[in-house]
Amino acid sequence: MRKSSISEKLLLEEIMETAAKTKLALRGLSVGALIKKIRLQLGMSQQALAKRAHVPQSTVSRVEQERQDTSLSTLSKLLKALSCDLVITPVLKEPVDVLKQKQAKKVAQKKIHYLKGTMNLEDQQPDDRFIEALLQEEIHNLLQTPKKLWEEQ
Numbered sequence: 001m002r003k004s005s006i007s008e009k010l011l012l013e014e015i016m017e018t019a020a021k022t023k024l025a026l027r028g029l030s031v032g033a034l035i036k037k038i039r040l041q042l043g044m045s046q047q048a049l050a051k052r053a054h055v056p057q058s059t060v061s062r063v064e065q066e067r068q069d070t071s072l073s074t075l076s077k078l079l080k081a082l083s084c085d086l087v088i089t090p091v092l093k094e095p096v097d098v099l100k101q102k103q104a105k106k107v108a109q110k111k112i113h114y115l116k117g118t119m120n121l122e123d124q125q126p127d128d129r130f131i132e133a134l135l136q137e138e139i140h141n142l143l144q145t146p147k148k149l150w151e152e153q
Contacts (some may be wrong), residue, residue: 009096012096013095015089016091016092016095019089019090019091020091020092023091030066031063031070031075032063032064032065032066032070033064033066035060035063035064035078035079035082036064038082038084039064039082042082044082046060046061046064049078049081049082052081053077053078053080053081054077055074055077055078059074060078063075063078072086072088100143100146100149101139101143103142103149103150104138104139104142104143104149105135105139107138107142107148107149108135108138108139108142109135111138112131112134112135112138115134116131
């Protein structure tokens with residue numbers, strides 16, 4: 001697996017930061033509610049928006065009232081008619097490094113749990129410090145080869 005360059009990492013961080021700010025600014029508004037707010041601010045009727053977007057007026061109504069799952073093509077038409085761009089971006093719930101660390105810990109704990117079970121079968125009781133050291137070593141090893149983080153164990 002190719003290692004990410006610093007510029008790629010910075011770009012991803014910038015996108016995630018901007019997307020998170022946008023999500024916060026939306027205050028939970030749905031796309032339909034946002035379309036309605038923009039339309040009303042422009043002083044445009046549903047009929048006028050429908051005509052500009054080449055969709056039935058009933059579609060505009062259903063989208064604004066969230067009574068239908070709207071396709072991306074319909075959203076694009078409506079937003080284009082409102083002189084808007086449609087931007088879809090994932091928003092990470094946590095930074096990439098934190099997600100990788102959590103996943104490494106989860107995978108490492110699973111391996112250590114298996115090891116402890118095997119040792120218990122042989123009547124060997126591992127010391128807690130030993131187990132913690134093994135856990136930290138396994139986390140470190142997993143973070144060195146991130147591909148292993150996401151393979152089924």
